[in-house]
Amino acid sequence: MALTGLDIYKLLPKTNCKKCGFLTCLAFAMALASKKISLDKCPDVSEQAKLALESASEPPIRTISIGRQDNKFEIGGETVLFRHEKTFYHPTGLGIFINDNISDSEISSKIDEFNKLIFDRVGKKVTAEFITVNNISKDKTKFLGLIQNIKTKSPQALLILLSEDLSILEDGIKIVLDTKPIIGSANKNNYEQFVNLAKKYNVPLIIKEENLDEISSTSQKILSSGYKDIILDVSDNNPNIILENLTQVRRLALIKNFRPLGFPTIVFLNSQDEFKNIALASTFIAKYSSIVILPNPNNWEFLTLVTLRLNIYTDPQKPVSVESKLYSIGGQPTDKSPVLVTTNFSLTYYTVVPEIINSKIPSWLLVVDADGLSVLTAWAAEKFTAEKVVDAMKKFNIENAVNHKKLIIPGYVAVMSGKLNELSGWDVLVGPREASGIPKYLKTIWQ
Numbered sequence: 001m002a003l004t005g006l007d008i009y010k011l012l013p014k015t016n017c018k019k020c021g022f023l024t025c026l027a028f029a030m031a032l033a034s035k036k037i038s039l040d041k042c043p044d045v046s047e048q049a050k051l052a053l054e055s056a057s058e059p060p061i062r063t064i065s066i067g068r069q070d071n072k073f074e075i076g077g078e079t080v081l082f083r084h085e086k087t088f089y090h091p092t093g094l095g096i097f098i099n100d101n102i103s104d105s106e107i108s109s110k111i112d113e114f115n116k117l118i119f120d121r122v123g124k125k126v127t128a129e130f131i132t133v134n135n136i137s138k139d140k141t142k143f144l145g146l147i148q149n150i151k152t153k154s155p156q157a158l159l160i161l162l163s164e165d166l167s168i169l170e171d172g173i174k175i176v177l178d179t180k181p182i183i184g185s186a187n188k189n190n191y192e193q194f195v196n197l198a199k200k201y202n203v204p205l206i207i208k209e210e211n212l213d214e215i216s217s218t219s220q221k222i223l224s225s226g227y228k229d230i231i232l233d234v235s236d237n238n239p240n241i242i243l244e245n246l247t248q249v250r251r252l253a254l255i256k257n258f259r260p261l262g263f264p265t266i267v268f269l270n271s272q273d274e275f276k277n278i279a280l281a282s283t284f285i286a287k288y289s290s291i292v293i294l295p296n297p298n299n300w301e302f303l304t305l306v307t308l309r310l311n312i313y314t315d316p317q318k319p320v321s322v323e324s325k326l327y328s329i330g331g332q333p334t335d336k337s338p339v340l341v342t343t344n345f346s347l348t349y350y351t352v353v354p355e356i357i358n359s360k361i362p363s364w365l366l367v368v369d370a371d372g373l374s375v376l377t378a379w380a381a382e383k384f385t386a387e388k389v390v391d392a393m394k395k396f397n398i399e400n401a402v403n404h405k406k407l408i409i410p411g412y413v414a415v416m417s418g419k420l421n422e423l424s425g426w427d428v429l430v431g432p433r434e435a436s437g438i439p440k441y442l443k444t445i446w447q
Contacts, residue, residue, distance in 0.1 A: 003053070005033040011049035012042065019043050036079060038063070060253045061262050063090070064204050064229050067158050067179050073129055075231075075290035076264035081254060083316060091313040092284075093291040094305055095130025095160070097268065100146045101137040107146060111153045113297040119306055122346040123322050126306040127156075132268070132293050133172070135163035143168055147175045160184070160206075160266075160293070166193055173201050182206060185233055188218050195227050206266060208233040212245050219260040230263045231290070239280050242267055243287065250288040264290035274301055281305050286312060319372030320346040326396040329353055331362035335403040338363045338446050340431065340438075341389055342410060343370035343378045351435045359439035361446070364401055368392045376412045384413065386420040393424060408446070411437075 009029035020041040022028040031037045032053070039045060039053050063077030075093060080086045098110050117128040131150055135143040143163060150157055159181040163169040169183055184206025186194035191207070198205040207222070207230060209215045215232055222230060234245035249265055252258040267289045269277050278301055281292045285308055294301065314320055321344045342352050344367050356363050368388055370378035378384035389409075393399075405426040409417060411433035421428045432441050 005030040321372030324369035333362040355438040
């Protein structure tokens with residue numbers, strides 16, 4: 001029977017030291033009970049309590065950290081099957097594959113293109129994270145040279161190092177140990193040697209077998225040795241089998257609490273059909289791969305995938321918002337420029353801004369904090385009111401930005417114009433209902 005938060009709390013130190021990141025031991029106990037965190041976050045728990053709590057409180061899917069402390073990327077740690085149940089916490093890592101037997105010019109080209117995989121989506125910088133280095137040549141010099149090349153030219157990249165030769169692999173780990181690379185791949189024949197290497201350098205370890213039963217068996221053996229930073233490679237030539245494997249791993253971990261499969265997953269795609277790779281990667285991002293590796297760093301492929309990832313891993317209970325402040329849009333507005341008002345819902349902001357730019361009239365845009373809701377929704381929920389607009393006007397000193405007293409509000413909330421005029425003392429102009437009407441409005445009515 002699962003322990004409740006209070007059951008767990010009774011076994012904790014009750015010092016409220018905050019070392020675990022929570023304000024109180026009770027809050028930490030509640031997080032343990034809901035399997036959002038692991039017991040090792042509490043440095044002061046007694047050995048007796050640890051034995052009693054470890055199995056009951058461990059998250060069903062282990063969270064694994066990769067990279068430096070200042071560039072940490074976490075995978076695993078999910079608690080639900082479906083996004084609408086709660087949320088997904090750790091976005092799927094995306095990356096590329098580089099074999100060490102290709103030419104130097106091809107390697108340089110791939111690294112350069114990887115470094116360009118940085119995109120701006122709704123005000124957020126999103127990138128690809130991983131480069132997989134495969135010792136396909138079995139040549140130590142080529143493998144280590146490629147790792148050093150990546151470290152020099154792409155220091156932000158997180159590395160996955162694959163080699164059958166453990167002595168070569170160990171030398172590779174030493175080059176990028178500060179980034180905590182992933183190593184692989186262990187199987188039923190070599191797992192003991194791989195585990196010893198992973199333990200020595202405290203790096204995550206990939207398991208690769210022919211099928212899920214064998215993965216489970218090898219994982220159980222590694223768990224028995226006391227090592228837990230495991231990543232399951234469920235790749236297969238048949239995409240249907242990959243999807244089935246990913247689904248089975250997630251369901252068995254979450255519903256059955258089956259420990260041998262309670263780990264993050266990785267999928268390597270090897271098709272040269274770019275459209276097929278997008279379709280497959282999109283499927284595996286949604287269900288349920290922790291890392292997806294593609295053959296080539298094509299800009300348009302990754303733009304598609306990072307956008308999808310951002311949509312899936314955005315908390316559905318928290319609207320995406322932009323910073324509430326006074327923005328200058330379309331150039332440098334003057335004290336005679338128009339002042340438009342909107343909410344801080346990101347989609348609203350990124351719809352309004354291009355239309356102001358299209359008008360070719362530099363303008364001020366006052367973004368009011370409406371808890372990330374769109375204009376009409378925020379008004380209906382009383383999050384976008386005349387009082388809130390006035391508060392924002394005072395907070396961001398609009399009177400110091402312009403020498404007129406005219407404010408343009410969205411047409412959908414024309415009903416607030418009277419009260420806003422009364423509270424602010426400004427002339428309130430009712431703008432268009434749709435953002436697409438802004439250019440015409442500014443060129444005619446405002447002018």
